[in-house]
Amino acid sequence: xxxxxxxxxxxxxxxxxxxxxxxxxxxxxxxxxxxxxxxxxxxxxxxxxxxxxxxxxxxxxxxxxxxxxxxxxxxxxxxxxxxxxxxxxxxxxxxxxxxxxxxxxxxxxxxxxxxxxxxxxxxxxxxxxxxxxxxxxxxxxxxxxxxxxxxxxxx
Ligand SMILES: [Zn+2]
Numbered sequence: 001x002x003x004x005x006x007x008x009x010x011x012x013x014x015x016x017x018x019x020x021x022x023x024x025x026x027x028x029x030x031x032x033x034x035x036x037x038x039x040x041x042x043x044x045x046x047x048x049x050x051x052x053x054x055x056x057x058x059x060x061x062x063x064x065x066x067x068x069x070x071x072x073x074x075x076x077x078x079x080x081x082x083x084x085x086x087x088x089x090x091x092x093x094x095x096x097x098x099x100x101x102x103x104x105x106x107x108x109x110x111x112x113x114x115x116x117x118x119x120x121x122x123x124x125x126x127x128x129x130x131x132x133x134x135x136x137x138x139x140x141x142x143x144x145x146x147x148x149x150x151x152x153x154x155x
Contacts, residue, residue, distance in 0.1 A: 003028055013037045064130040067115055071126050072106045078122035079104075093117050 002009050003025035005017070012023045017032030024032075068074060079089050079100075086104065090097040095114070102108035110118065115126040 005031075065112060066128050066130050067109055068126055068128055071110065071115070072104050074124050074126060075100075075118055075122065076104045078118075078124045082122070089121075093121050 001012050001023060003012055004022045005024045005028040008025050008027075010025055012025055013029055014035040014037075015022060015024050015029040015032040016035055017024065017028070021035060022028075022032075079086070082089075084092070086100040087097045090100045095117075099108065103110055110126070112127065118124065119126050
């Protein structure tokens with residue numbers, strides 16, 4: 001509630017100022033006689049709690065899928081374990097040999113679809129689910145459900 005004399009927001013009180021009862025701040029109340037203290041408006045309390053609520057809603061969506069950092073090494077090693085040349089692997093997963101080359105030399109980061117292809121064929125893990133750490137402070141249970149939902153959708 002703003003002070004009726006100077007307009008300043010903050011703690012206000014009721015005061016008799018030259019015969020008029022006004023809601024004023026501590027400063028302006030000095031010009032008159034204080035009648036009663038006015039409670040801090042409830043509005044202030046609400047606006048304090050709102051940002052927190054909003055945060056919960058936005059962090060729910062911060063689930064990230066990332067390609068592992070050492071994807072090139074993981075793919076190369078898995079391929080070699082299977083005794084396949086880049087050319088062989090390319091043929092098996094119906095991609096170009098140059099693509100395999102570029103991926104194994106970290107010139108190209110595979111997208112999610114391609115990464116899944118590698119994962120399935122080479123039986124490796126290339127995709128990591130990441131949650132922003134601050135999200136875990138909130139509903140860990142519902143976040144876990146979100147991961148499950150996402151996986152079942154992608155299948
Ligand atoms: Zn004032």
